[in-house]
Amino acid sequence: MLPKYYEFLNSVKIMSGENALENLPHELKMMGAKKPIVLTDAILAKCGTLDKVQKAFKGFDIDVTETYTEIPPDSSIKVINEIAGIFKAKGCDSIIALGGGSVIDTAKGLRIVIEQGGNDIMDYMGLDSLPRKDRIAFAVIPTTSGTGSECTNVAVIANPDKNVKMEFISYDLLPDFAVLDPRMTETMPPKITANTGVDALVHAIEGYTCLQKNPLSQSYAFAAIRLITTFLPKAVLEGGNHEYRLAMSNAATMAGIAFSNSMVGLVHAIGHAIGGVAHVPHGIAMAILLPHVMKFNLETLKPAYAELLLPLAGAEIYATTPKEERAQKAIEFVTAFIKQFESVGLPTKLSDAKVTEDQFDAIAQTAINDGAIVVNPIMATKEQVIEILKEAF
Amino acid sequence: MTEVSENPTQIKQEAKAPKTIVPGGFKRSVCKLVMKLLGKGICYGYKVDSRIKQDVDAIGDDFSVKLTISPIGPTMIFGKKDQKPFSRIGSYDEEATMTISFKGLNSAFKMFTGGMGLAAGYAQHRFTVKGDLYKILAIVRIINIVEGYLFPKAMAKKLMNPIPPKQVNSVRFLCGTLF
The missing domain is CATH 3.40.50.1970 (Rossmann fold)
Incomplete structure (x- = not known):
């Protein structure tokens, strides 16, 4: 629509x-x-x-x-x-x-x-x-x-x-x-390849689902997700391969075009705050937060997440998953997709990224003042952000 | 204690051309009225709602926020300045530290009459912002809280997700705002 x-x-x-x-x-x-x-x-x-x-x-x-x-x-x-x-x-x-x-x-x-x-x-x-x-x-x-x-x-x-x-x-x-x-990009180490690639994935998912989304930005986001899920694991394993590198560069650019025209949401609002308060690199914050924010947004974004199962997991899984389970399956896929990069040192918990619980209040206060929070389908409160941080800890 | 006014310099220019009519008379008047109500509500909310007070105080002791509709107003300014309490300050032509400028009267009318929420207005590029976006977000949150008090529940539900919980009764809030 x-x-x-x-x-x-x-x-x-x-x-x-x-x-x-x-x-x-x-x-x-x-x-x-x-x-x-x-x-x-x-x-x-x-x-x-x-x-x-x-x-x-x-x-x-x-x-x-x-x-x-x-x-x-x-x-x-x-x-x-x-x-x-x-x-x-x-x-x-x-x-x-x-x-x-x-x-x-x-x-x-x-x-x-x-x-x-x-x-x-x-x-x-x-x-x-x-x-x-x-x-x-x-x-x-x-x-x-x-x-x-x-x-x-x-x-x-x-x-x-x-x-x-x-x-x-x-x-x-x-x-x-x-x-x-x-x-x-061929000399980028595996860990940075992984966390920057997940950053692009977040751009595409938020670009596809945030309030400012439109058919053009969604087209770019959809195509970017398919490229990322296909080529990011390969680029992490075989960084010198120009085909994989170029595919990921294109994916990141397409995800950028998508979110430039539809903006990013709560993952970025909290991620920017974690970067500002706890100095966690942006891509790492994105990788940790994405599954938890998707769960937070699930009720409002169920149809959109269900659509995203197709570029995330491929046609076969999409077709064999019952319609009402697709959104949840998309979150499960994203969680497992990110987790595979733990092997190259990508943290998947805030505690592993050296964020401490006493920083939560400052992070949440900063997050609710971040511009990205406005276009998230649910305008999260400080208390809700703290809950997300606890889950991601 | 807010000031809502149309820009007299521009109105004066309009007046010099005798056949020019200021467009959108009805909508402009409604916007002016709602802006005044909103401005008074924000200042009253500062006294009775801890979240508004906390957000305003976090912005600082010396700031002004201008809400205006392009190209000729109306305009509302509120803020804190010269150790005075949070209220209407300055004049319409003064440079504010933060300005939210609606690009056109029709979209502003929709936003001030419950046809469109701030988030949707942002998503649809209906206004520009000059100043610190970090602080503007606090203003957006404050406006949402005040609209939650002043607008009927059915209307507020359309405008925001979720509706901020109320700390005082809406009738009391409306009375405090008006009188």
Whole structure:
């Protein structure tokens, strides 16, 4: 059934496949870019991934020597404001983000500050409230397959003073290009492959079920789930396989497009809070919380979860499961699917992720103030969030 | 103690063009009335409902929230400022620390008359938000609580899932809001 009203936008040019990186300089050249700032983290700078990107620009009249390689695991307002100063001082004119969610979100924040002509990202907080300004070229090269941030209108940026992760939502956050090149993800360790892949699964499931869902976003979510359940276990076991890596990159991007247009719900609201209060990596928080939040939402989302059994478990299981049992079966499948990654070190309980019970109150208080909670089909109270945390402990 | 007003600068511009009629007169008047009721309800709720007090106090001691309908209002502002109690503050053209701006009169009318909940309005991109989303969520929760008191149960059930439990009787809340 169609929603009464919906909006959908994905303006990102997706460049997917072998040697996708080599097509990026041409695209940036066509947008008039001469001196991008390349944002990445210290590990990618050290392990040679940054070199691969810089080599791809050889022979082009584009200077990619201006780099910022100290982006922390959680992008923060301080880092963004610092890079904005460097961007202006060095005369940069475009942005290349090479990395996972924190690098990409930092780049999104930087783009806002530069395009809006200010100095402080905090001046631009809000939802869909930024005036359109002259755009600077912005390319993203994801090195994980999870956040989908290369195709989303959301940035999550930490405010270390308040111990919270802040959400910025605007179509201006969408990059111009997303480069899905399997060489960029092939060295990802199994544990990170698993937790980022589960993050993509959460994006797809919440994108399929949250209040802002629409037929287009659901199509992307449905297809992403099928890819993830088929290829994530294979990518974890055989990381060097380009087919598996590319499938997971596409899945994460599709899940990103889905949730960018339908938003994420309670798993993310609590997950952001756990990240802010207990500093648990995002993908790990997602993996721990997903089954418990699905149980919480079950009564309201029974028909939707029942539909999801098809991409989750495949046609045979879907067809042989009685209609009224499909939703419950979907939750059981998700629980078992995540549990298989315990073998590569993925925690499935909050206690294993070093969250303590005395942090529950702060986590719950932060979660109920997270933007994601609004589009969850049930607006959870603080007490209900604490109950979910207890179950996940 | 809230202030609900239309933007006189823009109304003045409308007035200069003699044949221009301010659109949506009836709906605008209803929105203005409900906004006033909602604003008074929020301020009264601060005194009698511990959840509203807790949320307001958690936002801080110096903030203002503007609710407005594009392009010409009406507008309501409430908040805490200059050590004064939580109430109506400032004037309609003042920059607020947080602004919720409805994109159009029709959707605002639906939201203020029980045709659409805040969550559905958000999902349908019916309003924009300027300011700290973390704090805006507290405001959304407060509005839900107040609507739970002021709107009939059947209407509230359509607007939110679940309806926040009441700490005081609805009749008492309505009387306190009005008088």
